Amino acid sequence: MKIDVIKYHQIPKIELHCHLDGSLRIATVLKWLQEDQEDIADENIEVFKKLLIAPDNCDSLDTYLERFQIPVNVLQTEKRLTQATYELYEDAAKENVKYLEVRFAPHLHLEKGLDLHRVIGAVVKGVKAAEADFKIKGNIILSYLRNTEVKGFYQMIEAGSAWLGRGVVAVDLCGGERDRFAPRFKEAFEKARSLGYSVTIHAGETGSIENIEDAISLLGATRIGHGTAMYNDLQLQAQLSRKGIYIECCPTSNVQTKAVASFKNHPLDLYYHNGVMVTLNTDNRTVSNTTMNEEFSQMNHYFNWDEAIVWKVFKQSIEATFASDEIKSWLRQFIGNN
Ligand SMILES: [Zn+2]
Known part of the structure; x- marks a missing residue:
């Protein structure tokens, strides 16, 4: 059954x-580039969009990741980091998103003299400003580029600890996925967990299922980003379900990067019916040219997800958040009789 679009927005x-960095407003990026003296006229916006939005079919995850170059180049001041975060929360609030965990890699924003502390502080400031203005709450996840030296991870968690529980909640590993990327980060993640960080890891997106197992057993992940690689491993799916590990599914992004062959082949629906605890996400609103409502519409279109499932995913997602008990209670009030 098709869900009525308006009804859908209301959930x-x-x-x-x-x-x-994958979710910046195109108009804002254009404005910043013009401020930086780049020779791009307003009328070239259509050409410019192609530089920020990945094609429906990238030849690889690496082609998809190229779309982050311009956003990273322009996001090198505290003012812009705060504004970008604020705008992302504003956009999400308009889709009736009540809680949003935004992730970013602080090390990518040091090119013009900022330090990690100021970078993280600027993003947290954007979250707080948006929380004051819109009916949405949020927290930040600090991502670290896994193909770089481990020592930078220690610097990141130390800088972020000033906001732990006050806007920063977790750490993540991101970037191109090689098999067995996790072992060398084992001690670093023990340190992060001892400080109070929760853990989510991009795993099993373009890499193997061993990466999913490692993320849980070696790094202490309680959530897995993507996890598409375990689509035919019922044992691993059952194990995740038993352990209470959530999967952050991002179908549109997975189709673009060829992590899955097509939307109808995405394992999200299969996971859901096999009892794996799934959440639905955009990954990157701009690079993937999508929204939360769009992702749910696709699930409705390809897998007949009805309102009952959308509500179930909402309830499941409350438990999957890294939010405080106070925020979780605030989110539960939206469930009503559903
Ligand atoms: Zn991601």
Whole structure:
């Protein structure tokens, strides 16, 4: 059964996997580039969009990741980091997203003299400003590029600890996925967990199922980003379900990067029916040219997800958040009789 679009918008939503640099407003990026003296006229916006939005069919995850170059180049001041975060929360609030965990890699924003502390502080400031203005709450996940030296991870968690529980909640590993990327980060993640960080890891997106197992057993992940690789491993799915590990699914992004062959082949519906605890997310609103409502519409279109399932995912997502008990209670009030 098709869900009516308006009805659909009215159902509250939670998003747990969304990258800041992949979700900038195109008009804002254009304005910043013009401020930086780049020779791009307003009328070239259509050409410009192609530089920020990944094609429906990228030849690889790496082609998809190229779309982050311009956003990262322009996001090198505290003012812009705060504004970008604020705008992302504003956009999400308009889709009736009630809680959003935004992730970003602080190390990518040091090119013009900022330090990690100021970078993280600027993003947290954007979240707080948006919380004051819109009916949405959020927290930040600090992502670390896994193909770089481990020592930078320690610097990141130390800088972020000033906001732990006050806007920063978790750590993540991101970037191109090689098999067995996790072992060398084992001690670093023990340190992060001892400080109080929760853990989510991009795993099993373009890499193997061993990466999913490692993320849980070696790094202490309680959520997995993507996890599409375990689509035919019922044992691993059952294990995740038993352990209470949530999967952050991002179908549109997975189709673009060829992590899955097509939308109808995405394992999200299969996971749901096999009892794996799934959440639905955009990954990148701009690079993937999508929204939360769009993702749910696709699930409705390809897998007949009805309102009952959308509500179930909302309830499941509350438990999957890294939010405080206070925020979880605030989110539960939206459930009503549903
Ligand atoms: Zn991601």
